[in-house]
Amino acid sequence: MTFLAPRAAALGLAVASALSLATSLQAQEADGNAQLSADQVLARVDGMAITFGDMAQEINTLPPRIRQLPITTLLGPLYPDLLERLIEKNLVVNAAEDAKLDQTEEYKAQMALARRTLLEQMFLERMYRETLTDEYLQQKYDAYAADTTNAGEERWARHILVETEDEAKAAIARLEKGEDFAELAKELSTGPTGPNGGDLGYFVPEDMVAPFSEAAFAMEPGSFGKSPVKTQFGWHVIKVEDARPQAPLPFEQIKDQLRGSEQQALMESLIKTLSGPAEIERFDLQGNPLASN
Numbered sequence: 001m002t003f004l005a006p007r008a009a010a011l012g013l014a015v016a017s018a019l020s021l022a023t024s025l026q027a028q029e030a031d032g033n034a035q036l037s038a039d040q041v042l043a044r045v046d047g048m049a050i051t052f053g054d055m056a057q058e059i060n061t062l063p064p065r066i067r068q069l070p071i072t073t074l075l076g077p078l079y080p081d082l083l084e085r086l087i088e089k090n091l092v093v094n095a096a097e098d099a100k101l102d103q104t105e106e107y108k109a110q111m112a113l114a115r116r117t118l119l120e121q122m123f124l125e126r127m128y129r130e131t132l133t134d135e136y137l138q139q140k141y142d143a144y145a146a147d148t149t150n151a152g153e154e155r156w157a158r159h160i161l162v163e164t165e166d167e168a169k170a171a172i173a174r175l176e177k178g179e180d181f182a183e184l185a186k187e188l189s190t191g192p193t194g195p196n197g198g199d200l201g202y203f204v205p206e207d208m209v210a211p212f213s214e215a216a217f218a219m220e221p222g223s224f225g226k227s228p229v230k231t232q233f234g235w236h237v238i239k240v241e242d243a244r245p246q247a248p249l250p251f252e253q254i255k256d257q258l259r260g261s262e263q264q265a266l267m268e269s270l271i272k273t274l275s276g277p278a279e280i281e282r283f284d285l286q287g288n289p290l291a292s293n
Contacts, residue, residue: 156200172227222240
């Protein structure tokens with residue numbers, strides 16, 4: 001996979017999504033009536049047309065907080081500023097063409113790079129759009145939910161974290177006399193959860209360091225450990241409040257994470273498929289051949 005220059009990549013991303021933005025807007029004008037098409041002419045500079053498609057592309061290069069504004073705002077109060085920005089750009093482009101910058105080798109190299117970036121981005125966006133539908137992601141989520149539910153227990157625990165074993169044993173002695181665990185944690189614990197009564201919430205074994213997890217998952221819910229547990233953080237007195245089967249995270253909470261992992265899997269599959277019949281030659285920095293397929 002080619003790693004492209006950030007500047008060219010940014011250009012490719014902007015151009016690749018401009019058409020989809022223009023299509024998705026199919027925007028109503030500020031008065032809410034007429035529909036705008038991508039080829040609708042909004043201005044001319046020395047005879048060169050500025051279209052709604054150009055404006056859609058311009059909108060797509062703006063910061064996210066502006067792009068997310070309602071269409072009526074983008075094509076209402078912001079419309080004059082956006083149009084003037086496009087006019088100014090065209091004035092500069094015309095000046096650059098008069099200076100024949102489009103005939104330089106630097107320009108040709110940048111255009112070649114932008115072309116590759118655009119094609120790559122368009123191909124991947126189409127692949128993701130066609131494959132990673134909500135129905136597809138829901139199926140992946142259902143599989144994840146089933147695996148998580150069958151994975152075992154998670155525990156809800158509190159702890160009191162102190163610096164020495166003697167301090168931990170003294171805390172256990174006070175608990176055995178009937179003092180409240182959460183209140184004692186607020187008084188004694190040096191960890192960040194101390195003000196919350198040592199509450200760690202629900203966790204699975206891999207969420208905690210091994211000595212802590214082993215102790216917590218060996219205890220009965222409702223009990224506290226009669227011996228302190230040592231980790232790299234200090235000495236812990238642990239109380240297990242509850243145990244339950246592992247619960248999957250809600251779909252909406254991990255939907256973007258699922259999409260990201262599936263995009264990565266699709267990319268790996270694509271590269272494997274494309275690499276098979278391709279003739280690929282590799283060279284080191286001195287131009288010597290490296291392993292090829």
